[in-house]
Amino acid sequence: MSKPSLWAIPLGGLGEFGMNMMALRTGDDIIVIDAGMMFPEAELLGVDIVIPDITYLKMNRACVRAIVLTHGHEDHIGALPYILRELNVPIYGTQFTLALVRKRLEEHGLLDKADLREVHAGRHVEIGPFGVEFISVTHSTIDCVALAVRTPLGVIIHTGDFKIDQTPIDGRSFDLHSFARYGHEGVLALFSDSTNVERPGYTPSERAVWTRMEELCRAAPRKVVISCFASSIHRIQQVVDIAEAVGRKIGFVGRSMVENVEIAHTMKRLRIPDGIVIRPQDLRTFDPHKTVILVSGSQAEPMSSLSRVAVDNHRLMSVDPDDTVILSARIIPGNEKAIFRMLDHMFRRRALVYYDNNGGTLHVSGHASQEEQKLILNLVRPRHFIPVHGEYRQLFRHAALAKQVGTVSGEILLIEDGQPIEFTENGAFRREPVPAGRVCVDSGSLEEIEEVVIRDRQHLAEDGIVVPIIAIDKHTGRMESRPEMVTRGFLPTEDANELLAAAREVILRTFEQSNPEEKTDWSVIKEKIRVDLKRYFNKQTSKRPLILPVILEV
Ligand SMILES: [Zn+2]
Numbered sequence: 001m002s003k004p005s006l007w008a009i010p011l012g013g014l015g016e017f018g019m020n021m022m023a024l025r026t027g028d029d030i031i032v033i034d035a036g037m038m039f040p041e042a043e044l045l046g047v048d049i050v051i052p053d054i055t056y057l058k059m060n061r062a063c064v065r066a067i068v069l070t071h072g073h074e075d076h077i078g079a080l081p082y083i084l085r086e087l088n089v090p091i092y093g094t095q096f097t098l099a100l101v102r103k104r105l106e107e108h109g110l111l112d113k114a115d116l117r118e119v120h121a122g123r124h125v126e127i128g129p130f131g132v133e134f135i136s137v138t139h140s141t142i143d144c145v146a147l148a149v150r151t152p153l154g155v156i157i158h159t160g161d162f163k164i165d166q167t168p169i170d171g172r173s174f175d176l177h178s179f180a181r182y183g184h185e186g187v188l189a190l191f192s193d194s195t196n197v198e199r200p201g202y203t204p205s206e207r208a209v210w211t212r213m214e215e216l217c218r219a220a221p222r223k224v225v226i227s228c229f230a231s232s233i234h235r236i237q238q239v240v241d242i243a244e245a246v247g248r249k250i251g252f253v254g255r256s257m258v259e260n261v262e263i264a265h266t267m268k269r270l271r272i273p274d275g276i277v278i279r280p281q282d283l284r285t286f287d288p289h290k291t292v293i294l295v296s297g298s299q300a301e302p303m304s305s306l307s308r309v310a311v312d313n314h315r316l317m318s319v320d321p322d323d324t325v326i327l328s329a330r331i332i333p334g335n336e337k338a339i340f341r342m343l344d345h346m347f348r349r350r351a352l353v354y355y356d357n358n359g360g361t362l363h364v365s366g367h368a369s370q371e372e373q374k375l376i377l378n379l380v381r382p383r384h385f386i387p388v389h390g391e392y393r394q395l396f397r398h399a400a401l402a403k404q405v406g407t408v409s410g411e412i413l414l415i416e417d418g419q420p421i422e423f424t425e426n427g428a429f430r431r432e433p434v435p436a437g438r439v440c441v442d443s444g445s446l447e448e449i450e451e452v453v454i455r456d457r458q459h460l461a462e463d464g465i466v467v468p469i470i471a472i473d474k475h476t477g478r479m480e481s482r483p484e485m486v487t488r489g490f491l492p493t494e495d496a497n498e499l500l501a502a503a504r505e506v507i508l509r510t511f512e513q514s515n516p517e518e519k520t521d522w523s524v525i526k527e528k529i530r531v532d533l534k535r536y537f538n539k540q541t542s543k544r545p546l547i548l549p550v551i552l553e554v
């Protein structure tokens with residue numbers, strides 16, 4: 001009989017930011033750690049989300065025993081609705097993580113078929129030949145775990161995302177003892193989060209935002225609007241506590257914000273004092289001097305609540321002169337333009353806007369800096385070390401850091417997606433690559449886009465293209481002439497002229513119903529026109545032409 005071996009097959013998150021996924025295999029048994037997504041870069045026009053290529057898992061369908069989740073961030077669970085269609089295997093995760101998974105699967109009508117198994121930090125489960133222990137770690141959301149996976153070859157530790165917060169808001173501490181215990185026992189390989197390897201020192205505790213936030217809320221001349229990620233339950237807890245401390249009440253705006261607050265509150269993981277919540281319908285009339293509002297959309301995602309508030313197009317609330325607006329989130333690279341455009345709108349409204357840590361900490365990272373990463377290497381003292389979660393330079397620097405620490409007795413392996421490692425009794429070996437990469441998905445239909453180009457071509461071939469051309473005066477925000485419409489491969493019928501005339505009316509209506517700020521924000525107005533025209537054409541012709549609005553600045 002051949003000696004057992006263990007394979008680690010990274011399928012996402014190594015060499016890029018997001019869509020984390022890794023398979024562990026021994027014999028005919030595979031478990032998958034995390035199933036994340038990433039948001040597409042701007043070049044991927046018409047793509048909603050990007051997920052890992054799971055060809056390898058499909059080829060080995062019969063071997064996949066389970067997906068094990070470390071926590072509920074999108075870059076760890078976002079690909080589940082897509083992957084479950086292909087591989088309906090049990091999913092293990094903690095209570096809050098599974099609550100977020102449940103919400104996603106429900107949106108896609110997949111919840112009934114899913115087999116979700118709740119786990120708790122400190123416990124372990126047997127999955128085929130793997131024994132998985134869940135180790136409590138601290139991060140920017142709640143209920144996060146690292147995994148210790150017992151395999152025939154030895155123990156694998158996968159940190160998931162973490163920082164070492166010694167004063168966590170919810171009192172659930174980072175379980176350093178378990179890391180040390182495994183280190184003492186002997187660990188075959190450590191896979192550790194590289195996100196913040198470029199930062200020296202320690203990442204501050206989540207509590208570091210309290211002082212500045214409280215100061216701003218206390219000094220605010222009118223209402224306070226704070227935006228953070230809807231999954232940042234620790235941050236939300238502090239805002240609730242600060243509101244209480246300064247004698248204000250609190251409102252929640254944005255679908256994800258409202259949903260996550262509800263979930264965490266139901267689980268008793270978010271403490272909300274009685275009588276402190278302002279009902280959504282009362283937000284506009286409630287005394288602004290007594291108001292704090294938490295709003296989702298910190299990354300200026302198109303049509304998110306905060307983006308809409310910024311252009312005064314939100315049903316429930318507005319930002320008015322002397323209101324305080326606080327962005328309590330990292331500005332994710334790639335989103336800078338959109339975020340600063342959104343903040344500019346806030347400045348135009350004469351709000352007092354705070355968005356960086358220059359005047360005091362408004363945001364702290366959820367990922368470990370160098371000293372914390374070193375501590376983990378020192379506690380675990382693994383035979384082999386593989387940096388994960390990061391772009392190539394970050395993996396590279398994490399490998400260098402491990403070398404410096406000097407506790408790795410075997411190999412430090414710098415690998416990227418699709419490059420498996422086989423562990424045997426003789427060591428760790430790089431093996432032939434397996435298929436891996438990015439798959440683009442249209443989230444509405446969950447249809448896989450093999451190649452964006454192919455989809456666009458197909459789209460053009462079947463339904464054609466419509467280019468509405470709108471001339472707008474940059475200063476007055478007025479439309480200077482009636483919109484023009486160029487079409488190719490669309491409208492072969494005789495009533496084409498009628499249809500186009502009506503489409504012009506649609507554009508005029510959309511434009512008229514937009515407020516002055518939207519009219520001068522080309523990206524907003526283009527998107528509104530695109531959406532309205534798409535709906536109109538689809539209804540009239542049941543075709544979905546590619547619509548590319550062009551705005552001529554005059
Ligand atoms: Zn995370």
Ligand SMILES: [Zn+2]
Nearest residue numbers: 073075076161
């Ligand atoms: Zn992550």
